[in-house]
Amino acid sequence: MQRYKNLFIDLDDTIYDFSAASKESFMETYELLHYERFFKSFEHFYSIYEPYNLELWRIYGEGKITKEELNKRRYSHPLEAVGIHDQELADRFCREALSRIPTKNKLIQGAIELLEYLRPKYNLYILSNGFKELQSHKMRTAGIDKYFDALILSEDIGVNKPNRELYEYALEKTGSKLEESIMIGDMFDTDIVGAANIGMEQIYFNPKGKANATFAPTYMVNDLLKIKEIL
Numbered sequence: 687m688q689r690y691k692n693l694f695i696d697l698d699d700t701i702y703d704f705s706a707a708s709k710e711s712f713m714e715t716y717e718l719l720h721y722e723r724f725f726k727s728f729e730h731f732y733s734i735y736e737p738y739n740l741e742l743w744r745i746y747g748e749g750k751i752t753k754e755e756l757n758k759r760r761y762s763h764p765l766e767a768v769g770i771h772d773q774e775l776a777d778r779f780c781r782e783a784l785s786r787i788p789t790k791n792k793l794i795q796g797a798i799e800l801l802e803y804l805r806p807k808y809n810l811y812i813l814s815n816g817f818k819e820l821q822s823h824k825m826r827t828a829g830i831d832k833y834f835d836a837l838i839l840s841e842d843i844g845v846n847k848p849n850r851e852l853y854e855y856a857l858e859k860t861g862s863k864l865e866e867s868i869m870i871g872d873m874f875d876t877d878i879v880g881a882a883n884i885g886m887e888q889i890y891f892n893p894k895g896k897a898n899a900t901f902a903p904t905y906m907v908n909d910l911l912k913i914k915e916i917l
Contacts, residue, residue, distance in 0.1 A: 690917065692862040693804060694813040694838075694853075694881075696871030700891050701801070701812075702824050703792035711786035715779055724768050734764040747815060747846045747876055757784075788823035793830070796910035801833040803914050813856050813869070815840045815847050815876065836860055847873075848880030870913065874898040889913060 698704035709732065715721075716728050725731040739760045746756045761783075762776035804810060812834050814821055818841050825831040838856045840846040847853075857864060870889045871877025874896065881888045882901065890903040891910065905916050 688807070690808065690866055690868050690887075692809045692811065692860060692867040693917070694811050694856055694867060694869045694886075695834075696869075696873065696877045697812050697814045697821055697825070698816055699794065700870060700872045700877075701794060701797045701830060702828055703794050704787075704824075707787050707790035707792040707824070708783070710790060710792075711783050714786055715782040718782060719775065719779060721779075724765065724770050731764050734767045735760065738763045743815075744875070747848070749846065749849070753817065753841075784820065788820050788827055790824075791828050793828055794910055797830070800910045800913055801830060804917065805833050808917070809860065809862070810834045811856065811860055811862075812837045813847070813852070813871075814838070817841065847876040848883055850880065850883045853880055853884040853886060868904070868917075874900075874903075878903050889916060 695701060712732065712735070713728050716731060721728075721731055742751065742756050742760050745751055746753070751759075757780050758773070758776070761780040762773055765772060765776055801810070810833055812821070812825070814837070816839065818839050821839060822831070822837055825834070825837070836859065838859060840852055843852065843855050845851045853869075856862070857867065864884065864886055868887045868889060869877055869881035870891060872891045872893075874890060874892075878888045878890050878898075879900070882903075887904040890898075890906040891908075891913075892906050893908050895908060907913055907916070
């Protein structure tokens with residue numbers, strides 16, 4: 687008998703290659719707004735932006751800042767780091783970059799093959815902390831919306847992964863039983879910890895071999911297609 691019936695899957699950098707899509711979009715925006723005036727190169731700009739952005743997403747996930755504050759701070763930070771205090775320019779960069787990201791047809795290698803394999807066997811749900819105005823657009827552009835039964839977002843109830851309330855909401859909304867469900871995601875501190883907090887089993891997609899010493903996930907893979915060996 688099949689052990690699982692319901693798969694809750696993170697979108698960004700698990701199925702959709704958000705890192706590649708955002709970097710390409712940022713490069714286009716960098717050139718459009720002539721950021722070469724302020725930075726030695728695009729890589730110089732991105733080396734300032736990326737670690738700060740990751741830190742802001744971490745504290746956003748903890749509910750310590752709002753979506754609006756996240757966007758304001760992450761786009762103004764690189765400019766301020768080189769002595770430019772221009773919130774209007776930072777806001778324009780934000781608008782331009784975010785409008786481009788969902789137009790990029792970027793998927794993690796093996797995503798379509800995996801979804802083709804999973805779709806006839808399981809109920810598939812996206813469970814994401816991403817913003818509502820971007821996630822559905824990205825899925826349509828990449829042609830993967832047809833594989834999923836529902837898109838469940840942290841914005842739906844105002845709490846983020848790893849908060850157990852979001853997982854409880856996801857189970858309730860989809861009519862899924864905990865013991866028949868599993869979470870698949872690339873972010874240990876949100877996807878994997880969040881699922882573990884509610885007692886849901888997990889598949890940690892870890893292509894870079896990151897070390898996470900807090901506990902061992904139920905399963906760990908470094909290639910999406912290895913999930914076929916589990917499910």
